[in-house]
Amino acid sequence: MSPNLFPFIDESFEKLALTIFKYQAKNNPIFSSWLNSLGWDSQKIEITNNISEIPFLPVSAFKTHKVVTGEFIPEVVYTSSGAINSKHFVSSKSLYLKNAQLGFEKFYGPAKDYAWLCLLPGYLERNGSSLIDMAEYFISISEHDESGFFIKGIDELKYRLDTLELNGIPTILLGVTFALLDLTEAMDPMQLNHTIIMETGGMKGRRKEPIRNEIHEKLTSFFGVKKIHSEYGMTELLSQAYSFGDGLFRPPPQMNILPRSLETPLINSTLNKVSGLNVIDLANSDSCSFIATDDIGKIFENGFFEVIGRIDGSDQRGCSLLSI
Numbered sequence: 469m470s471p472n473l474f475p476f477i478d479e480s481f482e483k484l485a486l487t488i489f490k491y492q493a494k495n496n497p498i499f500s501s502w503l504n505s506l507g508w509d510s511q512k513i514e515i516t517n518n519i520s521e522i523p524f525l526p527v528s529a530f531k532t533h534k535v536v537t538g539e540f541i542p543e544v545v546y547t548s549s550g551a552i553n554s555k556h557f558v559s560s561k562s563l564y565l566k567n568a569q570l571g572f573e574k575f576y577g578p579a580k581d582y583a584w585l586c587l588l589p590g591y592l593e594r595n596g597s598s599l600i601d602m603a604e605y606f607i608s609i610s611e612h613d614e615s616g617f618f619i620k621g622i623d624e625l626k627y628r629l630d631t632l633e634l635n636g637i638p639t640i641l642l643g644v645t646f647a648l649l650d651l652t653e654a655m656d657p658m659q660l661n662h663t664i665i666m667e668t669g670g671m672k673g674r675r676k677e678p679i680r681n682e683i684h685e686k687l688t689s690f691f692g693v694k695k696i697h698s699e700y701g702m703t704e705l706l707s708q709a710y711s712f713g714d715g716l717f718r719p720p721p722q723m724n725i726l727p728r729s730l731e732t733p734l735i736n737s738t739l740n741k742v743s744g745l746n747v748i749d750l751a752n753s754d755s756c757s758f759i760a761t762d763d764i765g766k767i768f769e770n771g772f773f774e775v776i777g778r779i780d781g782s783d784q785r786g787c788s789l790l791s792i
Contacts, residue, residue, distance in 0.1 A: 486516065488753070493513045494513070498529055498535045502529070527760060543559060544561045546597070549594065565602065567751045568707070571709075571720035582610060583639040585625060585641045598706075604617075622655060629641070640666055641665050644667070658690070659691075660691050665693055665697065666696075684696040704759055705723075707719070715774050717772060725746065725747055725765075726747075727745070728745075728746050740767075743766065762778050764776045764778065
């Protein structure tokens with residue numbers, strides 16, 4: 469195997485990724501067509517021994533084509549909230565949820581130990597949201613009856629937050645950014661010592677897109693916490709990365725982010741440089757594990773990454789992150 473350009477990717481991950489690549493290149497018609505259009509024949513696919521050589525499928529393909537590997541009847545179809553919806557066909561909802569659980573628990577410990585208070589308006593109002601399914605699952609396995617979704621019940625939310633804090637129960641307040649900001653205008657400031665505030669990003673047209681640091685400063689001051697955590701995910705992926713409030717996202721073991729050139733998208737970029745973000749998500753076994761996203765950011769030597777914004781002209785969707 470050739471030396472890898474990215475030191476945070478170990479040999480076992482690369483070996484599995486290459487196996488998945490070769491399988492999907494043969495059994496995913498859209499990915500296969502994409503590779504063929506770039507001059508990748510079956511022989512070139514077979515001899516590939518470095519993931520840095522792989523052409524990543526543009527995420528926009530999920531808007532215009534059915535991106536599937538093999539033949540199956542999908543148990544669930546996840547859709548985005550953009551002007552033109554992406555569709556992600558998934559054979560097993562339970563596998564998606566277990567993968568999400570393992571990813572979360574890699575960083576935060578057992579999901580069942582937390583009370584989950586979820587502020588996800590916009591997502592609750594439509595069908596096909598993977599974020600809603602994940603939140604609903606975490607609520608269902610929580611050992612705390614206070615867990616649930618909240619749309620307009622601000623008084624009830626405050627009561628539950630106060631109760632959980634009084635009893636020292638670890639809590640996650642998971643919210644769309646605009647919904648968390650709405651709370652700061654509808655409630656009195658709080659001092660939360662046992663609660664993690666986790667924003668999923670996105671304004672969904674409700675407010676002007678603000679600067680991330682300004683938002684986090686406002687939320688930390690209002691809730692009396694030191695940091696605002698963030699979740700990075702999208703319809704076309706089955707895994708999530710998390711930030712603990714430092715602006716750096718940590719991918720779970722089944723996921724890695726690679727940099728691509730903004731000027732020449734099929735060419736790798738270097739670490740510590742503003743680049744397009746390519747995602748390897750090994751959990752995407754039903755679709756494509758190699759996605760060229762519309763996000764721009766930086767990737768560092770340890771595999772952590774930050775998101776700076778979106779490529780000009782791409783959809784500003786519900787899970788797109790705030791600019792900084």
